[in-house]
Amino acid sequence: MAINLEVEQETVNREQLLERAREVGRLAEEHALQADVDAKLPDVVIEKIKEAGFHKLHRPKAYGGQHLDFFTFGDIVRTVANYSVPAAWITYFAIIHETWPAFLPKQGREELYNSGSLMADVFAPVGKVTNDSDGEGYRLSGQWNFCSGVLWCDWIALGAIHQLRDGSEPELSLFIVHKKDAEIIDNWDPIGLRGTGSNAVKLDDVYIPPHYVFPVKRVVGGATAPDGNYEEDYQLFNVPYLVYFLSGFPQIAIGGLERLVNDFEEKTKGRVRIYNKNAKEKDGSSAQRTLGEFKMQLTSLKSIAKEYMEKLSNYEKNGTRVLDEEEREQLFAMRGHISKTAAELGTRILTTLGGNAIYREGHSERFVRDLIAVSAHPSHLYEDAMVGYGKASLGLDGHPMW
Numbered sequence: 570m571a572i573n574l575e576v577e578q579e580t581v582n583r584e585q586l587l588e589r590a591r592e593v594g595r596l597a598e599e600h601a602l603q604a605d606v607d608a609k610l611p612d613v614v615i616e617k618i619k620e621a622g623f624h625k626l627h628r629p630k631a632y633g634g635q636h637l638d639f640f641t642f643g644d645i646v647r648t649v650a651n652y653s654v655p656a657a658w659i660t661y662f663a664i665i666h667e668t669w670p671a672f673l674p675k676q677g678r679e680e681l682y683n684s685g686s687l688m689a690d691v692f693a694p695v696g697k698v699t700n701d702s703d704g705e706g707y708r709l710s711g712q713w714n715f716c717s718g719v720l721w722c723d724w725i726a727l728g729a730i731h732q733l734r735d736g737s738e739p740e741l742s743l744f745i746v747h748k749k750d751a752e753i754i755d756n757w758d759p760i761g762l763r764g765t766g767s768n769a770v771k772l773d774d775v776y777i778p779p780h781y782v783f784p785v786k787r788v789v790g791g792a793t794a795p796d797g798n799y800e801e802d803y804q805l806f807n808v809p810y811l812v813y814f815l816s817g818f819p820q821i822a823i824g825g826l827e828r829l830v831n832d833f834e835e836k837t838k839g840r841v842r843i844y845n846k847n848a849k850e851k852d853g854s855s856a857q858r859t860l861g862e863f864k865m866q867l868t869s870l871k872s873i874a875k876e877y878m879e880k881l882s883n884y885e886k887n888g889t890r891v892l893d894e895e896e897r898e899q900l901f902a903m904r905g906h907i908s909k910t911a912a913e914l915g916t917r918i919l920t921t922l923g924g925n926a927i928y929r930e931g932h933s934e935r936f937v938r939d940l941i942a943v944s945a946h947p948s949h950l951y952e953d954a955m956v957g958y959g960k961a962s963l964g965l966d967g968h969p970m971w
Contacts, residue, residue, distance in 0.1 A: 580635070580636065580637050580638050580641040581635075583638075583641045583644075586621075586623075586626075586637075586641060586645055587641075587644060587645065587648055589621035589622075589623070590621070590623075590644075590645045590646075590648035590649050590660070591648055591649075591652075592617065592621070593614065593617050593618055593621060593623075593649050593652075593656055593660060594648060594649040594650070594651060594652030594653055594656060594657070595652055596613065596614055596617050597610060597614045597649070597652055597653035597655070597656035597764070598652040598653050598932075600613070600614060601653055601764070601932065601935065602929065602930070604653075604655065604763065604764035605763050605764065605929070605935060607764075608757050608758060608763045608764070608766060609720055609757075609763075609764060609765075609766030610655060610656060610659065610764040610765070610766065612721070614656055614659075615659070615687075615721045618656070618659060618660055618663055619663075619687070623645065623660055623663055623664055624663040624664060624666075624667050624687060625667065626642070626645075626664055627642070627664050627665065627667065627668050627804065627805065628667050628668070628670075628671070628682065629671050629800045629803045630800060630803070631800055632671075632678070632682040633682075636804065637804075638882070639813075639816065639878045639881045639882050639885075640875075640878050640882070642664065642816075642817070643816065643817065643819075643820040643874065643878050644820075645660065645664075646660060646661045646664075646817045646820040646821055646824065647820040647821070647823055647824035647827070648824065649824065650820065650821045650822075650823075650824025650825050650827075650828070651824050651825075651827055651828045652828070653764065654761075654762065654821060654824070654825045654936060654939035654940070654943065655762050655763065655764030655765045655939065656764065657820075657821045657824055657825075658717060658762060658765050658821060658943075659717065659718050659721075659764075659765055661817035661818075661820070661821060662689070662717050662718050663687055663718065664817075665813075665814050665817065666687070666688040666689060666690055666718075666722075666726075667682075667688060668805050668810075668813075668814070669688075669690070669726060669743065669783045669788075670682055670688075670783075671794065671800075671803065671805060671806070672783055672784070672788050672792070672793065672794055672795075672810075673745075673780060673781070673782075673783060673794070673795075674779070674780040674794075674795055674796050675780075675794075675796050676780040677745070677778075677780035677781050678794075680780075681724055681745070684723065684724070686722065686723035686724055687718065687721055687722040687723065687724075688722050688723075688724040688725070688726065689716050689717060689718045689719045689722040689724070689725045689726070690716075690725065690726035690727070690728075690743055691713040691714075691715060691716050691725075691726075691727055691728055691770070692728045692741075692743070692785070693713060693714075693715070693728050694728040694729050694730045694741050695711050695712070695713055695728065695729070696709050696710065696711035696713070696727055696728060696729030696744065696772070697709070697710045697711050697729065698729045698730075698731035698744065698777075700734065701776060705734070705778070705779050706776055706777055706778045706779055707731065707744060707776075707777045707779075707782070708774050708775065708776060708777070709727065709729060709744045709746065709772050709774075709775050709777050710772055710773050710774050710775070711727070711729065711771070711772055712754070712769055712770070712771045712772075713727050713728070713769060713770050713771075714756070714767075714769045715767050715769075716767055716768060716769060716770045717765045717766075717767040718765065718766070718767075719748070719753060719766070719767070719768055719770060720753070720766040720768065721766075722748065723747060723748050723749075724745060724746075724747060724748070725745070725746055725747075725748060725751060725770055726743035726744065726745045726783055727743060727744055727745075727746065727770065727772070728741060728742070728743055728744075728785070729741075729742065729744055730742075733782065733784065734779070740784065740785075740786040740787070741785045741786050742782050742783060742784050742785055742786070743782070743783040743785055744777045744781065744782055744783075745777065745781035745782070745783065746772060746775050746777065746781070750772065750775045751770050751771065751772050751775070752770070752771040752772075752773075753768055753769070753770060753771075754768055754769035754770070754771055755768055756768055756769050757769075759942055760938050760941060760942055761935075761937075761938035761939040761940070761941050761942030761943070762939055762942040762943065788810045789809075789810060789811055789891075790891060791890040791891045793806040794806075804885055806890075807884070807885045807888045807889075807890065808881055808884040808885050808889065808890065809884060809889065809890055809891060809892050809897070810890070811971070812880075812881060812884070812892070812897075812900055813881060815904060815948045815949070815971070816877060816878065816881060818904055818907075818908060818943065818946060818948065818949055819870075819873070819874045819877060819903070819904055819907040819908065819949075820874060821943055822870075822907050822908045822911035822912070822940060822943050822944070823867070823870050823871060823874055823907065823911060825911065825915070825936050825939055825940050825943070826867060826870070826911040826914055826915055826940060827867060828932075828936055829914075829915050829918045829919075829933060829936050829937070829940075830863045830864060830867050830914075830918065832918075832932075832933060833860065833863060833918050833921070833922065834860055834864075836922055836926070837850050837851055837856050837860060838850075838851050839851075840856075840922075859921060863914065863918065866910065866914055867914075870907050870910060870911065873903050873906065873907055874903075874907060876903070877900060877903050877904075880896075880900065894961045894966065894967050895958075895961040895962055895967075897961070897967065898954075898957040898958040898960070898961035898962075898967035898968065899958055899961075901948075901949070901953075901954045901957050901958060901967070901968060901971045902954045902955060902957070902958035904948065904949035904954065905949045905950060905951040905953070905954025905955060906951070906954070907949070908943055908944040908946070908949045908951070909944055909951035911940050911943070911944065912937075912940045912941045912943070912944040915936060915937040915940040915941075916937055916941070918933070918937070919933055919934060919937045947971070948971050949971075953968055953971070954968075954971070956968075957971070
């Protein structure tokens with residue numbers, strides 16, 4: 570389960586938030602088998618997430634948010650993942666997707682925040698954009714896969730590279746549309762994370778007003794709200810935005826792995842090896858050593874994730890918005906190492922437990938499939954991450970995005 574961490578500025582209602590996370594996780598676990606079949610979480614779980622108010626936590630305080638320290642943020646996500654990795658994925662995205670409206674012009678952020686609707690996004694720059702004839706807005710077309718949470722969201726931010734009207738060159742931005750203007754394509758049939766309902770979105774020449782454009786490249790470069798820093802102490806105006814935005818993925822991986830390690834321990838206590846003279850597994854040195862190894866590996870991943878959040882907290886304290894190349898790529902490498910290691914350890918746990926662990930009615934195989942799917946996300950692909958970190962360590966440019 571989530572561990573307690575001493576931080577300089579703790580969230581006042583931390584324990585209440587973690588209890589809500591446990592409630593979301595338990596409810597999602599009750600529906601896990603059906604969610605796997607349906608390729609989406611049931612609406613009752615989404616309503617529980619909304620009821621918990623998680624999606625508002627990292628909004629600016631002017632729009633109902635609070636100062637949620639990054640350690641508690643991570644613990645919320647990890648706690649849900651102890652019960653359901655897909656529910657943790659949606660919980661995490663519900664929180665972070667309500668931060669990019671803070672970087673919009675006032676009209677855009679107020680319309681989105683006051684709508685009371687959840688938000689989704691896809692950063693992949695696959696859209697085609699043209700300037701509209703009104704001299705202000707844009708036209709967006711394309712198809713984006715992997716739109717997590719789109720089944721329950723009204724607002725969708727979609728990636729494209731285009732020269733904005735006030736820009737000097739093409740740049741990555743998110744163009745925000747209402748779901749009524751999009752076609753949802755039911756194509757989500759993956760190995761894991763099935764409950765996230767991450768279907769595709771298709772647009773055909775949809776109008777985007779200028780106040781619905783989130784300029785990703787500019788925000789990564791340190792920009793805040795374009796019409797003035799209306800909330801000077803807002804957390805996300807005082808950290809490297811993508812470092813924050815991607816910080817929950819390690820927590821998801823660790824939360825799922827933590828559940829598998831705990832289950833391995835419990836199953837080892839009662840396991841009898843019928844092909845080995847009915848020996849009790851817990852009495853064998855091999856099982857004892859393997860359990861110790863799993864627990865130490867989990868502890869090491871937690872330490873890396875803790876260091877990641879410590880860095881994020883220090884960035885906030887110092888108002889650091891842009892990192893040097895090596896530190897940026899180190900954080901990429903930390904995410905990559907955690908995701909890859911969690912998937913590999915999960916697979917090893919499953920194969921060590923043997924045949925009884927592969928039934929769908931259990932949960933071990935589902936957690937392993939989910940961890941494999943988590944590790945495939947581009948923001949922490951292991952090979953890319955290690956190449957980027959190695960290049961930056963040698964004084965070269967790292968990965969162009971992450």
